[in-house]
Amino acid sequence: xxxxxxxxQTLGPLIGLILIFALFAVAGPASFSSLNNLETIARQTAxxxxxxxxxxxxxxxxxxDLSVGSMIAxxxxxxxxxxxxxxxxxVAALGGIATGLLCGFLNGxxxxxxxxxxxxxxxxxLLVVRGAAKGFAHEQKIDAPLTWxxxxxxxxxxxxxxxIVPWGVWLAIALAFLVAGVLLYTRLGRHIIAIGSNEQxxxxxxxxxxxxxxxxxxxxxxxxxxxxxxxxxxLTVGDPTVASGVELDVIAAVVIGGGSLNGGEGSIAGTIxxxxxxxxIRSGCAQMGLPNWVQEMVTxxxxxxxxxxxxxxxxxKASGAA
Amino acid sequence: xxxxxxxxxxxxxxxxxxxxxxxxxxxxDLAVAPGEVHALIGENGAGKSTLMKxxxxxxxxxxxxxxxxxQPFAPAxxxxxxxxxxxxxxxxxxxxxxxxxxxxxxxGMEPIRFGLRDRTAIRDRAHEAxxxxxxxxxEPRTRVGDLPIATRQVVEIARxxxxxxxxxxxxxxxxxxxxxxxxHLFGVLDTLRSKGHAIVYISHFLEEVKRIADKFTVLxxxxxxxxxAIAEHSIEEIVNLMIGRKLEQLYPRSTRTxxxxxxxxxxxxxxxxxxxxxxxxxxxxxxGLAGLVGAGRTELLRTLFxxxxxASGEITVRVHSGWATPRDRWQQxxxxxxxxxxxxxxxxxxxxxxxxxxxxxxxxxxxxxxxPRHIETVAREWIDRLGIRTRGPDQEVRTLSGGNQQKVAxxxxxxxxxxILLLDEPTRGxxxxxxSQIYELIDRLAAGDPEHDIQPRAILLVSSYLPELLGVCDRxxxxxxxxxxxxxPASAWTEHTLLLAATGQGTPA
Numbered sequence: 001x002x003x004x005x006x007x008x009q010t011l012g013p014l015i016g017l018i019l020i021f022a023l024f025a026v027a028g029p030a031s032f033s034s035l036n037n038l039e040t041i042a043r044q045t046a047x048x049x050x051x052x053x054x055x056x057x058x059x060x061x062x063x064x065d066l067s068v069g070s071m072i073a074x075x076x077x078x079x080x081x082x083x084x085x086x087x088x089x090x091v092a093a094l095g096g097i098a099t100g101l102l103c104g105f106l107n108g109x110x111x112x113x114x115x116x117x118x119x120x121x122x123x124x125x126l127l128v129v130r131g132a133a134k135g136f137a138h139e140q141k142i143d144a145p146l147t148w149x150x151x152x153x154x155x156x157x158x159x160x161x162x163x164i165v166p167w168g169v170w171l172a173i174a175l176a177f178l179v180a181g182v183l184l185y186t187r188l189g190r191h192i193i194a195i196g197s198n199e200q201x202x203x204x205x206x207x208x209x210x211x212x213x214x215x216x217x218x219x220x221x222x223x224x225x226x227x228x229x230x231x232x233x234x235l236t237v238g239d240p241t242v243a244s245g246v247e248l249d250v251i252a253a254v255v256i257g258g259g260s261l262n263g264g265e266g267s268i269a270g271t272i273x274x275x276x277x278x279x280x281i282r283s284g285c286a287q288m289g290l291p292n293w294v295q296e297m298v299t300x301x302x303x304x305x306x307x308x309x310x311x312x313x314x315x316x317k318a319s320g321a322a
Numbered sequence: 323x324x325x326x327x328x329x330x331x332x333x334x335x336x337x338x339x340x341x342x343x344x345x346x347x348x349x350x351d352l353a354v355a356p357g358e359v360h361a362l363i364g365e366n367g368a369g370k371s372t373l374m375k376x377x378x379x380x381x382x383x384x385x386x387x388x389x390x391x392x393q394p395f396a397p398a399x400x401x402x403x404x405x406x407x408x409x410x411x412x413x414x415x416x417x418x419x420x421x422x423x424x425x426x427x428x429x430g431m432e433p434i435r436f437g438l439r440d441r442t443a444i445r446d447r448a449h450e451a452x453x454x455x456x457x458x459x460x461e462p463r464t465r466v467g468d469l470p471i472a473t474r475q476v477v478e479i480a481r482x483x484x485x486x487x488x489x490x491x492x493x494x495x496x497x498x499x500x501x502x503x504x505x506h507l508f509g510v511l512d513t514l515r516s517k518g519h520a521i522v523y524i525s526h527f528l529e530e531v532k533r534i535a536d537k538f539t540v541l542x543x544x545x546x547x548x549x550x551a552i553a554e555h556s557i558e559e560i561v562n563l564m565i566g567r568k569l570e571q572l573y574p575r576s577t578r579t580x581x582x583x584x585x586x587x588x589x590x591x592x593x594x595x596x597x598x599x600x601x602x603x604x605x606x607x608x609x610g611l612a613g614l615v616g617a618g619r620t621e622l623l624r625t626l627f628x629x630x631x632x633a634s635g636e637i638t639v640r641v642h643s644g645w646a647t648p649r650d651r652w653q654q655x656x657x658x659x660x661x662x663x664x665x666x667x668x669x670x671x672x673x674x675x676x677x678x679x680x681x682x683x684x685x686x687x688x689x690x691x692x693x694p695r696h697i698e699t700v701a702r703e704w705i706d707r708l709g710i711r712t713r714g715p716d717q718e719v720r721t722l723s724g725g726n727q728q729k730v731a732x733x734x735x736x737x738x739x740x741x742i743l744l745l746d747e748p749t750r751g752x753x754x755x756x757x758s759q760i761y762e763l764i765d766r767l768a769a770g771d772p773e774h775d776i777q778p779r780a781i782l783l784v785s786s787y788l789p790e791l792l793g794v795c796d797r798x799x800x801x802x803x804x805x806x807x808x809x810x811p812a813s814a815w816t817e818h819t820l821l822l823a824a825t826g827q828g829t830p831a
Contacts, residue, residue, distance in 0.1 A: 194676065201667065203629065
């Protein structure tokens with residue numbers, strides 16, 4: 001029952017994705033459904049999708065993280081600086097991810113210690129982290145030597161078609177499976193859902209609520225770190241002003257995918273579908289030559305429709321069960 | 323004005339309603355005259371709330387008709403029913419705690435003058451409604467959140483009066499009230515009765531029903547099992563109608579042999595309650611905690627279990643003394659059932675399986691890997707053993723009846739194999755049949771089973787229902803304003819002496 005209902009939960013957004021894609025495939029230029037464009041969609045989804053993995057955990061646990069965009073910017077800056085200092089790319093990347101993890105840990109620590117709602121705490125860290133990134137970079141872009149990091153999200157070079165998508169996308173896919181597994185098959189995953197569903201019950205049951213929350217926000221930061229590395233790969237420089245407002249895309253992906261801001265609900269599959277829906281709209285509108293403001297309006301409408309449909313489905317389920 | 327043979331204020335005839343394959347109501351009749359308090363009785367799931375939802379316009383019946391003052395009545399929405407004069411007072415009050423009393427009473431129908439809220443008129447009309455209930459002295463500007471729960475209920479009833487209700491439905495109105503508050507509420511109901519309102523009173527407390535109601539209707543499995551004048555039927559007869567069979571021994575009691583001390587508490591204090599609690603809880607006994615609502619019994623349990631901080635005194639659970647988190651307590655072999663199933667006891671949106679295994683202390687591999695199928699198997703086992711009525715382990719807990727929810731909460735403790743059970747009002751708001759099953763279970767746990775090598779457990783039971791305490795416990799201690807009196811054998815207490823001690827009027831001789 002639960003498994004079929006979580007399937008149904010993802011099925012709705014998936015049907016939506018297919019419909020939207022079909023719409024653009026029919027109405028848009030032939031290039032829209034070309035393999036090349038599919039690869040581009042996958043590449044464009046990778047950054048938001050990766051950050052949304054952590055956000056899914058946070059939202060399922062009943063929290064929110066508004067500082068994701070700022071973390072991504074700080075991570076690009078730190079990574080670029082480490083590369084500039086002559087460190088090998090892998091060390092620079094891990095340093096960037098560790099930066100994200102630390103920011104996430106800070107969020108979790110403040111949320112659990114100060115007992116301030118996560119919306120406010122992360123609204124604060126949104127500004128603090130963005131400011132730190134700008135200060136660290138002296139309000140300039142940080143140039144970095146070109147390394148294999150830039151290949152992560154670059155379009156596939158000729159003769160490497162066997163990879164289908166660049167390594168960065170594969171990384172995002174692997175992480176998605178990993179997080180889905182954590183949610184479904186581990187004690188941590190169960191505890192995350194329990195806390196989001198009813199924090200008091202979780203506490204009564206001996207779930208270490210604060211510890212789990214700190215872990216969840218730290219993971220959220222780490223995934224924002226990975227997203228930051230992917231962002232850096234796109235930019236090839238450290239940019240303290242990048243990814244401004246990305247947190248809203250990330251939250252939208254989770255919510256379109258069936259995540260509830262009241263906690264307890266959400267799925268990785270749904271989130272990925274949600275992230276894809278937004279990229280497809282963006283890509284489709286761009287290819288049809290529609291201006292930016294049309295994309296924005298369409299995306300906004302889709303968010304509200306997706307959540308309204310989800311609530312309607314739940315109400316129907318609830319009244320059927322009464 | 324009551325006539326000699328009053329025409330019913332409202333009548334429901336042959337009401338039928340099905341949800342999918344489940345027939346919730348199978349032709350129910352209910353008629354209530356003006357100035358009559360009509361008790362609607364039945365186990366959870368018998369169809370009481372569905373019937374009342376039909377009356378309130380929240381559900382449309384599949385068949386049957388309704389009359390209001392002789393006119394056909396078929397509300398399409400709850401708003402239509404409310405305008406026709408049907409008011410529902412639910413167990414969970416629906417007031418805005420941040421608004422003052424007057425605004426709550428007049429919410430949604432504020433008189434307007436010159437385009438602004440007419441404050442004077444609001445206050446006058448709110449005051450008028452309160453005065454009608456004998457609460458004219460209540461300051462209408464008080465914030466509802468600052469009022470005690472019993473007074474909030476009065477505010478809610480006053481709101482119904484201000485709307486001009488003719489029919490008042492009260493769903494379990496006394497479950498969170500003290501005895502004195504119940505007397506006040508009954509005074510209010512008497513006033514309403516004399517003013518010709520028709521009142522439907524839903525309650526599990528048959529003693530109360532006996533006191534306040536004129537007539538009753540018993541529902542069982544969506545059908546009318548019986549009805550009549552309350553004065554002509556004994557409580558036993560009504561219980562038999564509810565469960566459809568004779569209730570032999572409600573409180574079984576096997577031979578229990580007290581063993582070693584499991585909880586040793588000396589002078590426990592926490593802010594603001596309890597003040598001072600000293601007791602020993604032994605393996606193989608049920609220790610009851612009596613007292614009025616708000617005396618500090620729940621707080622004592624919470625402090626023992628590490629949910630609230632200890633301010634003074636010493637707690638030793640088995641060999642472990644000192645400060646502990648709920649997680650530590652579980653590891654020490656203790657478990658707690660919360661008095662509040664909805665907000666603390668259970669995660670309503672999660673499945674039975676997730677709720678039973680929420681601790682996951684021994685369901686996960688060392689790496690923290692859990693298999694969903696394992697959890698399902700665990701849940702199935704407990705569904706069988708405790709007779710939880712459900713579609714399956716994946717059913718959401720909030721869709722279960724109260725009795726079945728409580729079994730899930732207790733299953734969590736049993737699954738963790740706890741030796742110490744802290745039970746806070748474990749039978750509140752559940753039907754008689756489930757109650758009797760829980761009493762049986764408590765008895766089995768306290769007695770243990772030497773043949774199957776099952777150790778007796780230690781049980782600390784908080785209850786406000788005195789017959790239950792006297793029937794289930796070996797020893798009972800009474801808490802009064804945060805201070806716990808000495809524990810005495812249950813046989814040394816009577817309902818009368820327990821009540822005296824609970825109200826602080828001396829200890830029994």
